[in-house]
Amino acid sequence: MGKMLPVVLVFLGSGAGVGAGIFLRPDPVPDAVEAVQNSEDAATTVAQRDPSPDEETPPEGYEYVKMNNQFVVPVVQDEKVAALVVMSLSIEAQAGQSDAIYLREPKLRDVFLQVLFDHANIGGFEGAFTNAGTLDILRGALREAAQKTMGQGLVNDVLITEIARQDY
Template identity: 55%
Template sequence: MRKILPILLILIGIGGGIGAGLLLRPDPAAKAALPECAPVEIARDDHDGHDTPDLPEYIKLNNQFVIPIVDHDRVASMVVLSISLEANPGKREEVFSREPKLRDIFLQVLFDHANVGGFRGTFTTAGNMGTLRGALLDAAQGVMGHDVTDVLITDIARQDV
């Protein structure tokens, strides 16, 4: 009986896996009914004669942002985050030339977010992070116009003091 039980369990497991695979297999008719994906818009690169997709440029800001969380008139914790910008192609130099203004406006948004309790509790929820990203994007577009298309929070950490 000791030797038969492991073999029986293996066979039941294999049979259950095959049965689940057959039962959950996608319907071939439904797969055929899926629409085709839209083609990527291609821009002509005159320098080398090759086609290149018109993709956004990702620009990582040089230094991290450090935001103190004040509770009862003392620093209770620190939030450190890194930000990258999604911008139209060719805007890297313009972003870096305006980085001091961008950092200033981002710090103001981050301090305001901290002061309303945005970094307390479970601060990384989708709604909370979406609100923060939206405020940072509005601030970036106030400085750069619509050349900045998104703000990416690439790293975030909170350290309680």
């Protein structure tokens, strides 16, 4: 009888587990046809909606030109690199001028890096560096540098599309 007790306990435990699984199982999934119809309705709804403010289109006569590579800016404290800031930039330029911007991209990258280094040196990437006021100052400096390099009428604005800081 002593050898039968572990076997009985295994069966009781397994039965309790199966019973709990059946009792607690989620509601059944709707059949595949209904799921496909729901996804088609959702796709139609998304396609028909108006663009949100985040999906803003460029002003009339302008296009966005994404800079090919990210910008990496070291943040130096006590003569040591304390952090790296990685950014992606886009330029809002007159429509049809993307080729002109890509031809001058090395010069633009140089000018942008100088502005970013200056911003880092004055403490622009310290603390809450993503607040609106700080980023507006940085955007203004980048826009001014781009307009000096490419011409006032060609570049309308510089957009910061991604920004991240990695502390060490």
